[in-house]
Amino acid sequence: MIHSFIAHTSPGRSRVFALVRRPGDELDAVVTLGSADLHLTEELVSTLNSFLYDRDEKALGRVLNRVPKAVRMAAQQYLRDKCAPVMGAFTECGPVEAVREAVYFGRIDDEIEDYLEGAYTIGLGVRMSNERKSDGGVGWVVPLLSEEVSVPASAEPRTWAVPAGAKLVKTWTSERLTGGAGPVRSALQVAEEATAQGRWVRIHTLLHSRYDVDFEGRGTSEFVVDVFDAPIPLEHSEE
Incomplete structure (x- = not known):
């Protein structure tokens, strides 16, 4: 790139x-x-x-x-x-960098929730996906980006492109929050439910603007959960 x-x-x-x-x-x-x-x-x-x-x-x-x-x-x-x-690769200030390479979590629990809460609080971009371990369990890979990318008010809430050929079952965003759970916990709940059904899940964050013009950096941080009509991919093994 x-x-x-x-x-x-x-x-x-x-x-x-x-x-x-x-x-x-x-x-x-x-x-x-x-x-x-x-x-x-x-x-x-x-x-x-x-x-x-x-x-x-x-x-x-x-x-x-x-x-x-x-x-x-x-x-x-x-x-x-x-x-x-390349969707989500640049802002008006320049390229979006990986500030923390992929961190691996063995399950969804308080540890991963705290990790995402910290990143969310200071405005880092989050990308997270599940993968099937060799023992049959499911883990989560979470890299952090230097910032959240903005999208205009009328645009689809997405800064992580859907892979070619992949079919979405649904996309959930934290704009739809109901009840007392915050955006991080709600996103993890959606991801955990879809994972229990054996589906591939990805989560990312973005800054959803209230404007269509001069929208950069002006808006509300949102979590986006994509659930795919595909099995959880196998983990990448290091040769």
Whole structure:
């Protein structure tokens, strides 16, 4: 996945690179600006990074129309080939990072509830999924992200894409809370019930805005529970 765009500038040229996570960090050469166009470097890099988040073709076009045709065509080709949208990967402040790699829990209990409550309280993004252990039991894998991603008021409450070919049985969100249980406990209850039926379950958090314009960072944190018409996947074993 493209993480960001950066530039290396010398007196005679600027080279623009894409920082790629594969999972190691690598640099892909994107375009080179000659000495006559060095003044456009910062604006071009900034616009490319904004495009990763907002996909604003008009804003991108205004900058690309000012660079030489060969540079414009190379940038457009790179974006078409390498920069497909990735749901939940960016905010207007930049890429969403994993701040805690996957933590494993053997069951749903007070320990996992406290862990999620802590992440939820300080605004970290949560992604959680069940998996079948080799002994037949079920565990939960929980990575934490640097922040919750915002979605507009009228958009589907989702920042974790449904895998290709997967069929949803239902999607529950904490917007539907009833009774005295809070969002964390309610989400875990829904997940536990579906798991007892042998279904694959994923949980993630997002910031659901009250607005459709200027919605970033303005809204209510929600838990989203996806229940799939699929068996619980087997745990990944380390070779």
